[in-house]
Amino acid sequence: MSKKHLCNCGKLAVWLYMPGYENNENSFVCDDCVDRGCQCNYYSIREEDYNPPIKGGILPTEEDYPIKWINDYTWTKVDEKGREYPCCEYTYNENGFNIMNWFERKIIYSKLFTSIRFFIYNFKHKNKKI
Numbered sequence: 001m002s003k004k005h006l007c008n009c010g011k012l013a014v015w016l017y018m019p020g021y022e023n024n025e026n027s028f029v030c031d032d033c034v035d036r037g038c039q040c041n042y043y044s045i046r047e048e049d050y051n052p053p054i055k056g057g058i059l060p061t062e063e064d065y066p067i068k069w070i071n072d073y074t075w076t077k078v079d080e081k082g083r084e085y086p087c088c089e090y091t092y093n094e095n096g097f098n099i100m101n102w103f104e105r106k107i108i109y110s111k112l113f114t115s116i117r118f119f120i121y122n123f124k125h126k127n128k129k130i
């Protein structure tokens with residue numbers, strides 16, 4: 001079993017801040033420590049809040065529930081514990097994120113190179129036909 005990335009508090013990290021941090025800070029965070037509530041997850045039912053305006057704004061549909069109203073016209077989805085979601089720049093994995101050792105890295109890279117080679121081959125092949 002691979003080792004998993006941990007949050008600064010020591011718990012298993014299930015969120016990863018994808019852009020990373022410039023100062024090499026830990027970008028892996030647990031479910032309790034992650035910053036929640038971000039405007040990127042907010043929707044408005046006022047059409048003037050969108051540019052170009054969206055007629056009637058964006059109303060929650062059945063699939064969006066559970067939701068929470070931030071104010072009279074802004075809503076956001078919440079999880080089963082009623083918590084807002086982190087910024088969309090976070091990616092979630094309930095099983096955590098593996099710390100790869102050199103062997104696992106090698107396998108992933110070789111798979112990647114194979115698919116790139118395959119892509120290039122298909123691309124050349126296609127162009128020949130045209």
Ligand SMILES: [Zn+2]
Nearest residue numbers: 007009030033
């Ligand atoms: Zn934590």
